[in-house]
Amino acid sequence: MARKISFDAPDAETAPSSEETHPTPTQKVRPLLGIERTIRQPSAVGAISQSLGGIAERVKRADQIEQKLIEGQVVVELDPALIDNSFVPDRMEATEAQNAEFREIIRRHGQSVPILVRPNPSNAERYQVAFGHRRLRAARELGVKVRAVVRSLSDEELVVAQGQENSSRTDLTFIERARFAARLEDRKFSRETIMSALNVDKAALSRLISVATRIPQAVIEAIGPAPAFGRVRWQELTELLEDEGARSRALSFVAEPAFAEMDTDARFEKLAHALKTKTQRVRSEPWVTDDGTHAARVSRSGKKLTLMFDDRVAPHFGEFVRENLQALYVQYKASSSST
Numbered sequence: 001m002a003r004k005i006s007f008d009a010p011d012a013e014t015a016p017s018s019e020e021t022h023p024t025p026t027q028k029v030r031p032l033l034g035i036e037r038t039i040r041q042p043s044a045v046g047a048i049s050q051s052l053g054g055i056a057e058r059v060k061r062a063d064q065i066e067q068k069l070i071e072g073q074v075v076v077e078l079d080p081a082l083i084d085n086s087f088v089p090d091r092m093e094a095t096e097a098q099n100a101e102f103r104e105i106i107r108r109h110g111q112s113v114p115i116l117v118r119p120n121p122s123n124a125e126r127y128q129v130a131f132g133h134r135r136l137r138a139a140r141e142l143g144v145k146v147r148a149v150v151r152s153l154s155d156e157e158l159v160v161a162q163g164q165e166n167s168s169r170t171d172l173t174f175i176e177r178a179r180f181a182a183r184l185e186d187r188k189f190s191r192e193t194i195m196s197a198l199n200v201d202k203a204a205l206s207r208l209i210s211v212a213t214r215i216p217q218a219v220i221e222a223i224g225p226a227p228a229f230g231r232v233r234w235q236e237l238t239e240l241l242e243d244e245g246a247r248s249r250a251l252s253f254v255a256e257p258a259f260a261e262m263d264t265d266a267r268f269e270k271l272a273h274a275l276k277t278k279t280q281r282v283r284s285e286p287w288v289t290d291d292g293t294h295a296a297r298v299s300r301s302g303k304k305l306t307l308m309f310d311d312r313v314a315p316h317f318g319e320f321v322r323e324n325l326q327a328l329y330v331q332y333k334a335s336s337s338s339t
Contacts, residue, residue: 074149075114075147075148076147077146077147077148078117078127078145078146079145080136080139080144080145080146081140082125082126083127083128083146083148084126084127084128085128085133086128086133086159087155088159088162088183089133089180090176090179091176091225092179099137099141102138106142107138111147113132114147114148115131115136115147116129116131116148116161116165117130117148117150117151118130118152118153118158119152127148127150128158130153130158130161131162131165132146132165155189156193159184159197160193160196160197163197163199164197173226173227173229174208174230174234175211175225175226177198177208178208178212179212180197181194181205181208181209181212182208182209182213211238214238214242215234215237215238215241216241216247218251219251222255223264223268223271225264226264227265229265237268237271237275241275243304246275249275253271253274254267284299284308285297285298286298287307293313293314294310294313295317296308296317297310307321309321
């Protein structure tokens with residue numbers, strides 16, 4: 001079960017003052033996640049008009065707000081221009097119509113759920129988004145600030161938060177999850193971290209990575225997220241692309257201009273149908289013995305040659321060949337070395 005990530009906004013009475021001053025030797029500097037804010041120390045005149053209890057209470061509140069910011073519990077507004085995308089993208093590009101629809105929702109109703117960002121490790125003056133990429137994009141295009149929670153995160157914590165937030169909403173398609181898992185593994189994240197990010201077990205993770213790595217990336221990118229198709233259909237496509245010749249045909253097929261004009265689900269179906277049709281055209285030929293027995297069938301597809309035995313025609317012949325494969329291989333090696 002995916003863990004929920006919640007954020008508590010501060011009470012109005014504990015909200016920090018928007019007044020900022022330049023620090024002096026008598027002022028205390030409080031770095032709030034890279035933002036310097038100061039608390040003015042009371043002067044001798046000011047101390048006369050304020051009770052010691054009131055001063056202590058304000059300092060206590062400032063400490064509480066600072067701690068909440070450090071823990072990522074306060075929602076702040078940030079300039080989207082200061083926020084970079086995650087170093088491991090999970091989503092595939094949405095269509096312009098989908099982006100426009102989501103942008104209109106944000107424009108009409110505002111941003112109800114904050115995004116999660118961290119200080120960018122490579123640039124202290126910028127941030128990096130963990131999740132909320134669509135909300136961030138909408139804010140950029142609308143020219144408004146984005147509501148965000150700032151939290152110090154390691155790379156592992158970022159990808160876990162990113163993956164679990166998407167898993168909890170279950171709006172990533174199978175191939176987006178598979179591609180995300182494969183990219184995390186390419187970046188040397190442990191299988192345990194990736195399983196936690198995607199909320200899957202070891203077997204499911206292996207299936208995800210297998211599909212994403214066995215299908216050419218150019219084919220995956222050309223098809224797109226294909227939300228109508230899950231694990232079974234993508235695994236079928238993987239099997240259709242096992243042959244090098246099939247992969248070559250697929251790469252040529254998805255590069256055609258007409259392919260890009262279809263929607264993502266139609267692209268998947270079109271490619272799968274084309275590969276199946278080509279496979280069905282492969283015909284096997286019988287292997288006939290001197291006495292006329294059709295003892296086996298031979299089929300070739302690209303660089304693969306397949307022998308099929310029918311026990312009804314030549315009982316146990318296939319098993320006999322299997323048991324003598326080592327001897328046949330030795331003969332093959334001897335023949336190859338002599339030529």
